[in-house]
Amino acid sequence: MTGRPRITLFDWTCSGHHARYVRRVAAALCGSAAVTVAAPDEMLEAVADLPVDCLPLGPARPALDPSRPVEPQHLELSNAELDLFERAAAATAPDHLFHLYADQIIRRLVGRRELGVPVSLLVFFVRWHYPTHYASALSPREFVRAWFQRFLIERWRRRRDAHALFLLDGRAADLLNAGRGARAYW
Numbered sequence: 001m002t003g004r005p006r007i008t009l010f011d012w013t014c015s016g017h018h019a020r021y022v023r024r025v026a027a028a029l030c031g032s033a034a035v036t037v038a039a040p041d042e043m044l045e046a047v048a049d050l051p052v053d054c055l056p057l058g059p060a061r062p063a064l065d066p067s068r069p070v071e072p073q074h075l076e077l078s079n080a081e082l083d084l085f086e087r088a089a090a091a092t093a094p095d096h097l098f099h100l101y102a103d104q105i106i107r108r109l110v111g112r113r114e115l116g117v118p119v120s121l122l123v124f125f126v127r128w129h130y131p132t133h134y135a136s137a138l139s140p141r142e143f144v145r146a147w148f149q150r151f152l153i154e155r156w157r158r159r160r161d162a163h164a165l166f167l168l169d170g171r172a173a174d175l176l177n178a179g180r181g182a183r184a185y186w
Helices: 018-029 041-047 070-092 130-134 140-157 170-177
Strands: 006-010 034-039 053-056 096-099 119-123 162-167 183-185
Touching (some): 006 070, 018 041, 034 070, 053 070, 070 096, 140 162, 140 170
Parallel strands (some): 006 096, 119 162, 162 183
């Protein structure tokens, strides 16, 4: 690799603080890396004043349609998002890919082929450790979902293209780092 590493940041969701995360991560990296932001057209305004390249993804991830069954929509949207992620990787030829909101795609990501480039993920909502470490009860359904997510995270961390996992919970990162796989960071 010559020159600065090429990093592609990816996020297909515009709601909440997503634009802020994209901007902050891009700003932190653009001094030492050639950064490309792959995001919905409307989110690219958040980085317009930064020295980054932009890859417009078109409209943002659609909201779920309450008149349709949820699970088929999750499958459809996750596959569409992963297709966009793979296309962004092919279009930008990065040295590193960073998905900035992997909560909604990790279930499908672990079943996809490896991307041939180091991949980092940001996962916002992990809960499997709440009962033990925060004395916060989970319903039986939440408990099963939380542990299934942990299983998926552990499976992803063992992939050859898994580089780093970023979490918004320091305790969860510490617990994951006691095991094998890509390092987790808070």
